Amino acid sequence: MxxxxxxxxxxxxxxxxxxxxxxxxxxxxxxxxxxAPPSIVLWEIVRVFAGLSVPDFYLNAGxxxxxxxxxxxxxxxFGVLMGIxxxxxxxxxxxxxxxxxxxxxxxxxxxxxxxxxxxGTGYASKISFGILVGIFVIIFNTAAxxxxxxxxxxxxxxxxGYGKGKIFFKVELPAAAQTILSGLRLGFGYTIxxxxxxxxxxxxxxxxxxxxxxxxxxxxxxxxxxxxxTLAIGVVANLVVSRLERRWxx
Amino acid sequence: xxxSAKRDxxxxxxxxxxxxxxxxxxxxxxxxLEWIDSMFLASPLxxxxxxxxxxxxxxxxLYATLTSFSVAFVTGVLFALLVGxxxxxxxxxxxxxxxxxxxxVTIPKVTLxxxxxxxxxxxxxxxxxxxxLSAFFPMVVNVLSATGEVKPxxxxxxxxxxxxxxxxxxxxxxxxxLPVLISGLFYACNAAMMGVFIVELALARHGLGAFVxxxxxxxxxxxxxxxxVLTASITVFINMALWYGARYFGRWRV
Numbered sequence: 001m002x003x004x005x006x007x008x009x010x011x012x013x014x015x016x017x018x019x020x021x022x023x024x025x026x027x028x029x030x031x032x033x034x035x036a037p038p039s040i041v042l043w044e045i046v047r048v049f050a051g052l053s054v055p056d057f058y059l060n061a062g063x064x065x066x067x068x069x070x071x072x073x074x075x076x077x078f079g080v081l082m083g084i085x086x087x088x089x090x091x092x093x094x095x096x097x098x099x100x101x102x103x104x105x106x107x108x109x110x111x112x113x114x115x116x117x118x119x120g121t122g123y124a125s126k127i128s129f130g131i132l133v134g135i136f137v138i139i140f141n142t143a144a145x146x147x148x149x150x151x152x153x154x155x156x157x158x159x160x161g162y163g164k165g166k167i168f169f170k171v172e173l174p175a176a177a178q179t180i181l182s183g184l185r186l187g188f189g190y191t192i193x194x195x196x197x198x199x200x201x202x203x204x205x206x207x208x209x210x211x212x213x214x215x216x217x218x219x220x221x222x223x224x225x226x227x228x229x230t231l232a233i234g235v236v237a238n239l240v241v242s243r244l245e246r247r248w249x250x
Numbered sequence: 251x252x253x254s255a256k257r258d259x260x261x262x263x264x265x266x267x268x269x270x271x272x273x274x275x276x277x278x279x280x281x282x283l284e285w286i287d288s289m290f291l292a293s294p295l296x297x298x299x300x301x302x303x304x305x306x307x308x309x310x311x312l313y314a315t316l317t318s319f320s321v322a323f324v325t326g327v328l329f330a331l332l333v334g335x336x337x338x339x340x341x342x343x344x345x346x347x348x349x350x351x352x353x354x355v356t357i358p359k360v361t362l363x364x365x366x367x368x369x370x371x372x373x374x375x376x377x378x379x380x381x382x383l384s385a386f387f388p389m390v391v392n393v394l395s396a397t398g399e400v401k402p403x404x405x406x407x408x409x410x411x412x413x414x415x416x417x418x419x420x421x422x423x424x425x426x427x428l429p430v431l432i433s434g435l436f437y438a439c440n441a442a443m444m445g446v447f448i449v450e451l452a453l454a455r456h457g458l459g460a461f462v463x464x465x466x467x468x469x470x471x472x473x474x475x476x477x478x479v480l481t482a483s484i485t486v487f488i489n490m491a492l493w494y495g496a497r498y499f500g501r502w503r504v
Contacts, residue, residue, distance in 0.1 A: 006342065006345035009342075009346045010346050010347075010350065013346070033368070034368055034369060090258060090262075091258050091261050091262050092265070093262075094258070094259065094262030094266075095261075095265035095266040095269065096266065099270070102486055105440065105485060105486055105489040106485050106486060107485055108444070109444050109448050110447055110458075110459075110462065110478055111478065113462050113463065113466040113474065114474075114478055116466070117466055117474070118291060189356040189357075192358050196358045197358070197448060200361070200363060200364075200452065207361075211364055212364065214364075215364035215365075215367070215368065220368075223368075224365070227361045227362060230361045231358065231361055231362075234358045235356075235357055238353075
């Protein structure tokens with residue numbers, strides 16, 4: 001048994017689960033509003049991509065992806081900059097890190113009503129919430145990465161006559177890259193969660209709107225299809241970023 | 251003459267205090283000078299004044315949230331410990347399941363919320379289930395990496411020294427795993443709170459999430475800011491309690 005590659009066993013398990021799910025919905029009298037069998041969900045996913053199933057799929061998916069992209073770009077740039085600032089001097093770090101830690105400990109979701117009240121129900125509130133959920137891990141990882149740089153490297157570079165800027169870009173940043181990049185990867189996942197949560201709580205456009213539309217109208221197959229597509233976007237995005245991370249670290 | 255470390259400490263404290271005061275001043279001015287309409291932003295003083303009455307009014311919702319959270323957190327963590335230890339028995343299991351469980355942490359589980367409402371209704375059950383699920387994934391990943399922290403050589407050594415099975419568990423395996431388990435608890439705690447609040451906000455029927463939602467909907471702005479401050483303080487308090495608890499139980503390690 002141990003000669004079977006783990007990936008294959010994993011696949012077999014998932015397929016078995018789908019088979020049980022299919023059989024359970026076919027053979028028992030579970031209400032179709034509650035659970036749609038995988039075969040129907042799969043067919044629905046095909047129809048969603050063909051544009052036949054839910055209203056304006058590509059428009060809504062595009063909006064969600066654009067919100068994620070904008071939120072992540074801002075979170076990444078400001079997160080790294082703030083991380084650099086926090087790590088730049090001990091005094092600044094000691095002054096602001098407790099504040100950041102307290103903010104980090106608060107579940108950001110309770111600030112969402114405040115955000116919506118202040119900047120409205122449009123894209124800006126979802127993007128802001130995505131930034132808020134994603135940025136902290138980027139700040140902390142950037143600061144931690146820069147702090148754990150071997151001080152001897154910096155001393156050596158200094159004695160070789162490198163300037164401050166050159167030391168930062170040629171020595172400190174590359175040495176901290178691995179931790180910073182893993183912060184950027186985690187931050188990306190959190191940003192996606194933030195944007196989609198925002199869409200689901202204040203419904204007007206995007207994939208959140210489609211999920212809500214399907215659930216309110218009891219279009220169960222469509223609901224499962226859109227939920228799976230949204231989850232798949234999360235999975236694919238995470239895979240892409242981990243791939244990039246691994247390439248850059250090398 | 252103060253030592254430079256001490257001086258830096260006070261300097262940091264001063265900068266922090268000034269930054270917080272500046273933030274409060276900006277917040278105050280934003281309302282006072284009507285940069286933002288007072289319908290959408292209550293001044294810090296108003297918020298403070300509403301804090302006590304709001305806390306009193308929120309008591310039943312606070313109770314509902316704390317029970318949902320505790321049940322979700324404990325269930326999620328216990329389930330994660332069970333699954334984590336069962337899977338950690340063989341290296342093969344670990345290879346099969348870890349990628350799936352890691353995926354469980356990173357995907358936007360919140361999309362499942364409508365399904366949960368469909369399955370579990372609109373009372374407290376979907377709140378608890380979603381909270382528990384949110385706590386489960388980060389915890390189980392940490393349990394699995396915690397079991398990886400135990401070095402086989404240390405167990406071998408302990409056996410050679412004539413430790414009993416129970417002693418090996420108590421003196422070798424458990425201490426090696428503890429730090430990773432504790433960091434898992436922190437993730438699980440915050441994830442459970444986030445999960446509980448999300449469903450409370452969405453359902454708007456039970457708990458602090460519903461309380462805040464109602465206040466926002468009816469534009470009782472000062473009350474809402476007070477409720478948000480109250481909720482934030484409670485979550486910070488829970489985190490600190492967990493932190494001190496972890497330190498108390500971990501004190502023998504040093």
